[in-house]
Amino acid sequence: MLAMPALCWLCRMPLRIARHGICSLCLRKLPPLPRLCPRCGLPAGSEKVACGRCQLKPPAWQALVCVNDYCLPFSQWVNQLKFSHITALRVMLARLILLSWLNVYRRGDVPRPDLLLPVPLHQRRRWQRGFNQTVLLAAPLAHWLGCEWREGLSRTRRGALQHQLSARQRRTNLRGAFRLEMAVQGRHIALLDDVITTGSTVDEISRLLLAQGAASVQVWCLCRTL
Numbered sequence: 001m002l003a004m005p006a007l008c009w010l011c012r013m014p015l016r017i018a019r020h021g022i023c024s025l026c027l028r029k030l031p032p033l034p035r036l037c038p039r040c041g042l043p044a045g046s047e048k049v050a051c052g053r054c055q056l057k058p059p060a061w062q063a064l065v066c067v068n069d070y071c072l073p074f075s076q077w078v079n080q081l082k083f084s085h086i087t088a089l090r091v092m093l094a095r096l097i098l099l100s101w102l103n104v105y106r107r108g109d110v111p112r113p114d115l116l117l118p119v120p121l122h123q124r125r126r127w128q129r130g131f132n133q134t135v136l137l138a139a140p141l142a143h144w145l146g147c148e149w150r151e152g153l154s155r156t157r158r159g160a161l162q163h164q165l166s167a168r169q170r171r172t173n174l175r176g177a178f179r180l181e182m183a184v185q186g187r188h189i190a191l192l193d194d195v196i197t198t199g200s201t202v203d204e205i206s207r208l209l210l211a212q213g214a215a216s217v218q219v220w221c222l223c224r225t226l
Contacts, residue, residue, distance in 0.1 A: 001170050009092060010073060021092020021194040033068055038109055040199070041066050041224045048109070060206035061191065061201055061217045063110045066224035069095045070195055074223050078194055082133050090136040097137065097192075097220050098144055112217050113190035115140050115206070117209075119201060120178070123155070134192050137222075140193070151207060152182035174204040183215030197225045 006018030010026040037044035037051035041064035044051035050058065068074050077093060080086040104110050118134035126132050135151060142149035156179050189209055192201055196219065206217045 009077070009089070015024055019091050020095060021089070027058050030073075031068060031071060033066075034040075036066070036224075036226075038063055038104070041196070041219075041221075043226055048107075060203050061209060061219045063104070063218040064196070064199075064221070064224065065097070065101045065110070065218065066196070066221050067093075067100045068223060069226045070223040072199075078133075078222055079190075081136070082129065082194070085130065087131070087136055089132075091140050093222055094137045094140040094144075097222060098141060101220060111188045111216055112147075113145070113188045113218065114147050115152075115184065115187045116145070116147055116190045116192055117152055118149070118153045119191065119193040119205065120151065120153045121167075121178060133194050137194070141220075150182055152180065152184070154179050154181055174200055176210055178205050179210055180212055183212075184209055186215050186216075188216045189214050190218050193219070193221045194224070195223045196221045 006015045006021075008015055008023040008026055009011065009021055011023060013023060015021070015023060034043045034177045035045065035047055036042065037054060038047055039050040039054040039062070040059055041053065042053070070078075077089055081089045081093065101110070105112065116138050119134045120126075120131060121129070132151075138149045155177055189207070193202055193204060196202060199219075202219045206219070209217050
């Protein structure tokens with residue numbers, strides 16, 4: 001029995017390399033990113049120098065890499081992965097993160113990570129969803145990079161849903177909400193999330209990692225709300 005060919009997630013044409021998930025033509029047609037600050041990942045005048053916001057009040061992490069804004073088709077893919085359980089998207093989405101990181105890495109702006117940590121869900125929310133979507137992305141990324149990945153973080157309390165809160169409420173909601181369950185001293189860490197809005201979650205975790213001796217923390221995500 002012949003296997004069905006893998007299809008591009010956008011144009012539905014057969015793919016020569018199935019794991020890519022998206023053909024080279026559709027990849028070139030994805031919405032372009034504006035010039036982003038290398039530190040916070042928000043629109044800025046330079047991709048090499050931290051923006052004025054970061055010079056006045058820098059986030060805890062050292063660099064942020066995103067695939068795109070929270071816009072179509074990325075927002076649709078994220079929602080399909082998280083809420084419709086279309087987990088077959090994970091390899092294609094992980095590859096888009098890898099390509100975005102490689103663009104930054106080749107400029108010499110970030111170190112190569114030796115540890116990849118997915119942002120955790122609270123145990124109850126993970127049980128309700130059935131999986132943590134960032135864990136699904138972490139495994140192929142770590143394989144391609146030849147680095148370790150671990151579920152080395154846990155969320156100790158659930159708290160309110162972040163998207164229902166203001167920026168100030170998000171920071172308060174997350175204080176003391178995470179626990180580190182492994183040694184990270186001297187390690188270059190990539191912290192992986194699906195969508196970053198205010199950055200409160202990854203900022204809180206980055207502070208925890210750096211306080212425990214991490215050499216550096218960079219943030220990787222599919223979407224950065226711009």
